[in-house]
Amino acid sequence: MSLRALRTLVAIAQHGSFVRAAEAVFLTQSAVSLQVRQLEREFNAALFDRSHRVPTLTDAGKIVLERAHEILALYDGLHTELVESEKLSGRLRLGAIRSIFADILPTALAQLQAKHPKLRILVSSGLSAELAVRLTNDELDAAITTEPVKPHPPDLFSTPLYREDYWIVAPREAANKDARRILQEYPMIRFQQHSWAGRTITRELRKQKLKFDIGMELDDIEAIVQMVSKGLGAGIVPLFTSQQAIGQGLTCLPFGSPQRHRKVVILERAGRPSLQFAQAVAHEIQDCVERHVAQRDAAP
Secondary structure: OOHHHHHHHHHHHHHOOHHHHHHHOOOOHHHHHHHHHHHHHHHOOOOEEOOOOOOEEOHHHHHHHHHHHHHHHHHHHHHHHHHHHOOOOEEEEEEEOHHHHOOHHHHHHHHHHHHOOOEEEEEEEOOHHHHHHHHHOOOOOEEEEEOOOOOOOOOEEEEEEEEEEEEEEEOHHHOOOOHHHHHHHOOEEEEOOOOHHHHHHHHHHHHHOOOOOEEEEEOOHHHHHHHHHOOOOEEEEEEOOOHHHHOOOOEEEEOOOOOOEEEEEEEEEOOOOOHHHHHHHHHHHHHHHHHHHHHHHHOO
């Protein structure tokens, strides 16, 4: 029995489907199904009633789920106790992509600072590819980036934090148009092509064989959204939640079929003395994301 399999079981119960659970734990749907089957073989009991379209826990599944919550709470609590028993002190040079500065990173750093007042964190922003190079050149101790896209510097490893879906954003009056028509009719306010996000967007546009006019090329998600809000074109941006655009009165449609997404990770170099600091940052970010998702799902 693995903790990861138990986390997957909890995610299925929380999100109500294998597909959404797979997204939440950064696995494929087949990997989620495999973990469930492994648990069922280990306990020699069916955990889900597969006669229903929506996965429904059996009586045995409910028992395992209850114990899974207890086991994971004990394990996660151990991390907190160990961190609290030895306050972190020193310096962490942290790079981060701009999209995380809006809410998640400030909240996470405030929580971390309250727990470890002697830990000094120096933060700088940049594109994922640039931050990876700075990490390799020992200008940073860790970096919050998107999942590396080849080519990228070697000898780096990443820990998943959360995911962002790619959305087409367009002016309000485009609400009745489909994605393809929007991208062909409006000037493209595009992400810089050399960035990791830009490469992903370019590959999908080529796959769809779309022809478009480039109006601007920017390296900031908020700047693109603001340009679109002024009616200057349409853009493709990764967002933690589409409400970031819808709240500004913009048309927002999924980009790609299935919808493309990117993983936000914390990038490090193996064997660095700052590893413990970086993992503490990752823990706080994941905590912020989990609370944000819970609030979003609980909203009417």
